[in-house]
Every structure is written in structure tokens, then in C-alpha cells.
Amino acid sequence: MTHPDLVVLTPAARAIVAAVVRAGGHPLIVGGAVRDALTGADHDGTVAIQTLGPLDVRQLVGALQAVGRVDEPGESSGAVIVHAPGGDVEVRLPRRASSNRHRATSQRLDAADALDAADALGDQDVTVDAIGWDPTTGHLIDPHHGVADLAAGVLRHIAVDVATDPLRVLRAVTLAGRLGFTIAPETAALARSTAEAVPSLVREQVWAELVELLTRGRSFSHALTALEETGWERHLPELAATRGVPQDPVWHPEGDVHRHLALAADAAVAIADRDGLDDDERLLLVTTALLHDLGKATHTHREDDGRITSRGHAHAGVAPARALLSRVGAPAELIDQVGVLIAEHMSHLSGPTRPAVRRLLHRLAGPSGAGPSLATWARVVEADLTGREAGRKPAPGPLWLAVAATLPGGAAAAPLLRGRHLLDAGVRPGIGMAPVVTASVRAQEAGEFDDLDGAIAWLHGFVRTGRYEALYRAEVDRRRRS
DSSP: OOOTTSSOOOHHHHHHHHHHHHTTOEEEEETHHHHHHHHTOOOOSOOEEEEESSOOHHHHHHHHHTTSEEOOOOTTOOEEEEEETTEEEEEEOOSSOOOOOOOOOSSSOOHHHHHHHHHHHTTSSBGGGOOEEOTTTOOEEOTTOHHHHHHHTEEOBSSHHHHTOHHHHHHHHHHHHHHTOEEOHHHHHHHHHTGGGGGGSOHHHHHHHHHHHHHHOSOHHHHHHHHHHTTGGGGOHHHHTTTTOOOOTTTOTTOSHHHHHHHHHHHHHHHHHHHTOOHHHHHHHHHHHHHTTTTHHHHOEEOTTSOEEOTTHHHHTHHHHHHHHHHTTOOHHHHHHHHHHHHHTTGGGGOOOHHHHHHHHHHHHTTTSOSOOHHHHHHHHHHHHHSSGGGOOOOOHHHHHHHHHTSTTTTSOOOOOOHHHHHHTTOOSSTTHHHHHHHHHHHHHTTSOOSHHHHHHHHHHHHHTTHHHHHHHHHHHHHHHO
């Protein structure tokens, strides 16, 4: 069976295929482009082209240079990059040296090229990525039975060193999350046997792979299962600790905390798709959803009446989330924002009054004002409430956003008091005024008042009870010391 239009090639890729043929080679499209075309998954349009046959590398490079600038291959390089109009294309060099052997002209590969294909495709980590497509004939080249594994939804290693390399195992975990696949039992067993090598990995490499999962993953249920089966999860103990932690079935019929985190991350993916989030926004949302209930591992209790509660788990979850993200090399800014969102993910229970919304905005912004947005918080809450299978709850985020839109000054409370109000209340002019204004803003954000009449009433109480005098003297002493 042929697949004449399986992979849609860019003009640059088509030109390179023609150049390889002119040089006497046999081109194959390999890797993720073929896998995604067979499954119907979205693909970014990039392709890798494997060349087969007894080609002279210089002759091949010369043919490619007619298409675009070619990075010269090093002595040990197995590929070149062709910088063609419309995009770069990776061209993998042939395995055999040039000879005068007559090449078969049939549509299918000759015996020598078939051996080349099996060898070259064997460089892929898993069988589903080791399927070649011949753009000149439309035939699939499948020496490692990747099509069968693709149909079964299984990721199976090709070479033993793949399953015993912790970083390549993590790539398989990422692929499991992207495709919704399982890890073959023999691959998982090999991976577990060498899982102790994980701490020796460079954190930047680990984080780069996790970013791929967190921004391109589609099924975190599969990803978390793969983490456990390969032994990788033992190096994420904060996440592993949520396995088996019970939840109140009234609110969480889906099962334990670990299951809920996977479903919340899946819900976050759907929300990110719906809202058209960019990679940075998606990374923050999905990461927070995946880690938001780590605090339940230490703050879950069964009450005397049998109910399961987890009071205080939101704030308790900040430290383990920060520890996990730091260990895998996440950037500090992301860690800070995830921490704030985890701490606040239960804040919606208070109801979206104007004071409550203003206080939340202030806490999200933080001292620097650079914290996560209310819209991001609303999406995290939605992922939490909808990642529960039959226990899905309505998301309150739109109500909070609507109230926030009515607040003057947006996230920060604008001072309502002016100098004349302070003087009328008996505040001394000069150095005593700024601290009073600051105190009034904090009171406003705390919900003690929300309009000018309330601010004036608060001010007179502030002066009458002696709090102003104490603040004034403290400010005078501070200035003397400085």
C-alpha cells in the first residue's frame, strides 16, 4: 500500500528531495513528521530527510548547495542543515561510502538500501519514530515495526542504550504525554534498572524536556503513569507523595490526589487551547495545575465523622512545589508565580466581593507588581474545578474578572484620601502624611472601606484611637536614625 501524499512537504523540502535524487541517493522522510501524519496529529511542518545509498558526501553537499546554504558536516557529523528559502531542513547523511554498484531502479528499496534504512532508522529512540516514508514512491519503510506499535499506542525502545539513558527515557515520558501512549513493559523495566542515574543529569537538560511536556503534552494521565513505570517519579518525591492520598468523594469522585492532578493538568491544556495561550502562559498554567494540590500529601485528614478534609493545603503546597521546580531547573520567575497561584487557588471560596477581589489582586501582584494576572488565576481555578471527571464544578473566574473590571485603578487600590482630608482630621502637614496615606491604602485593600465616605470615617477613627500618633512618632524616629 502506498501513501503518495502522506507528509505535506514544504517547497524547500521538495527541492532537497529532488537534489538528493539528482545526486544518486534515495531520500526518506523520517521521524515525527511521519508519525504525526500517520496518527493525524498536528505537526509544525518541519521534516528530517534521511539519505540512503552509496553517495559521495561532497557530491551530495554540492547538490544541496543548489537549494540553500549548507552547514559543512564535521568529521563525525551524521547530518547537515540546509538553510533553504522558507525554512531550515535537516538532511541526514548516508551510512555507506560511494561505490560503482549499479543501483536498483524499482520503486521499493533494494536490499542494500533496506539494510541502510534499518540501520539509520535504528538511531531513533522508539519504534514509532523509526518509520520512514519514501516521497518518490509513497511507500512506508518500517524495519522496526513502528506502525504496529503506533496502532497499539505503545512506545518501545529500539536500542538498549535508549532505555538505560535517563534523559532519553524522559523524552519517552514526554512523548507518552504528547501522544497519550503507554511505555512498553520491557522498556519500562530497563528504564527502572538505571533510574538511579537521574541525579547526575544536568538540570538544564531535564528542564528543557519537561518544558516540552508541559507545553505540548495532551494527556498527563499517560505522562504520570510513564513517570512511575520508568522509575523517574522517585526523583519527583513531592508529586509521588500524592499517590494514594484520599479525597472527599463528594467533591472529588475521580479518586486520589494524584489522579486529580493529572486531570487538572489535562483540563489546563484544554483551557490553554480554548484561550489561545502562548507557550509562556501555557507553561505557567499547566505547571500550576499539575502541582496545585501537593499540600494535600501532608494536610489531608479523616475527621471523626468520616469526612476527608485538607484544611490549609493551598499554602502548605507552596514549599513542595518550589522544591520540585528548583530541583528540575525551572527559572526563578516561574517558580515564584507558580507559588503565588498555588497559595491562592482556594481564594475563590470567599466569593467575589469588591474588597475580596481587590485583596486578591494585591496578593497576586506581590511587592514587585509582577505577579500572575487575575485571568491566569481564574484559569488555574477552572482547571482545578473541572479536572474531576463526574465531579466537575462551575468555574467562578468570570465573576471575579467582572468585579475586577469595575474597580477603579485595577489591581492596585488608588488612594481615596487627599491632603485636605488629612488636615481636616488633625494630621500634621509634612512627614506625617505619607504614612497615613499608605496605611489607608492597606486598609482599603483589606476591605475596611471602598469609597470616600468610608475612607474619611476610617481616617477619623485612625486619629481618634491614637494609631496616627504612634505612626507619626515611629516615622520621626526612623528619619532621625537614617
